[in-house]
Amino acid sequence: MSSHHQSEVHLEFEPIGHIRSPFKEKFGIPRQPGVTQHVTGQIVLPNNQTMKSAIKGIEACSHLWLLFVFHACPQGKWKPTVRPPRLGGNRHVGVFATRSPFRPNPIGMSVVRFDGVKEDEQALYLCISQHDLLDQTPILDIKPYVPYADALEDAHHEWANASWEVCPVTFSDEAAQTLAQRPHTRALLEEILQQDPRPAYKKGKPDDKLYGVHIEDLNVQFQFIDGACVVVCVTPQT
């Protein structure tokens, strides 16, 4: 990509582990990590002495940074500009001014809440929540969130701010009944759908499409009617 001698370096990395997440596909993953109070998951690491040592003392951290690979994005298909949903999906901005997953090096960076360690014979599990990570995401690195260095008081960003319009979410009788025994899953779905996962250009326009998303072990179908999201049906993934 570059004729600079410093750039003629090929770097090879190997994942240290992977993510277990209720998000089974890219569509539907919240664009804001902060809103996903009900999203739990795990960083799965091999259960061996090396990894046990490598996570020693990690309980000192309330939050972790994860460096990961955007493995569901086709590689080599990045474009220098993207159209962020924040700007209505119709203004072009340079990829380095955004957190878009389509990047020259498809490495993602996300802060997650850290809730403790579990283990079984197969693996070590770092329990996390409030994340926005796809199931099976390969993890490259784990770093502590260090408030004095990472929480900048004087930083600003012109157009990426927290306020989104929240879309009301209702459930059909059938969907409500299916979820009656799974209040956590229902709350998770509400959080996800409140963010309106459709492409930004669909908002505020008539749209009778039936959308589907795979969350946990469920297929969820929903529709947008008069500015509200209606969960039409919820069925087990086969």
Place this chain on the structure above:
Amino acid sequence: MSSHHQSEVHLEFEPIGHIRSPFKEKFGIPRQPGVTQHVTGQIVLPNNQTMKSAIKGIEACSHLWLLFVFHACPQGKWKPTVRPPRLGGNRHVGVFATRSPFRPNPIGMSVVRFDGVKEDEQALYLCISQHDLLDQTPILDIKPYVPYADALEDAHHEWANASWEVCPVTFSDEAAQTLAQRPHTRALLEEILQQDPRPAYKKGKPDDKLYGVHIEDLNVQFQFIDGACVVVCVTPQT
């Protein structure tokens, strides 16, 4: 490293550019990015249409995250535990509980202040400051700092906090004279040496060693006498 099928993935990345920094060697780089008010530098990208597009709109950001390679650390030499200077350099902690550069995947992550773009025929230069990056560091990615997502109010870390003892710094007459026409360099040196770049176990013990560090185009020699750092001499790097 792992027998998990998800980990049998080899990932290849290529730097998008590199860093120009006054820090010419690892020794002396502040362990706290926040204290380096006088440290300026540049992200050097190839000057072509792709990169021009990729940084479009980056002026919206006051700060940038850089993902980079710890290129001065010997590869494949990581150990699962490290002894952070924060803990006095004698307590072992897992590498994932620290920001140590000796990691299974030697990828670093640093937030820097963004001061604007310059260009010439060869390159695009993103001017940065308050960074802690070694000269020639390969850059893998640039991402905007997004305050609502990155500046966590409720995060904590048990032992990595901002308060360090600051070491007084004085200059020999000779060193002061050499730096008389370079007040910015003198201020930079003060900032760096106030942090006491010696290994943590040296602190508070008699130490008559003459230390040297290569900053900008200068060789700087200094000594610790009665708890203060004395810059003994400053000479041009040959």
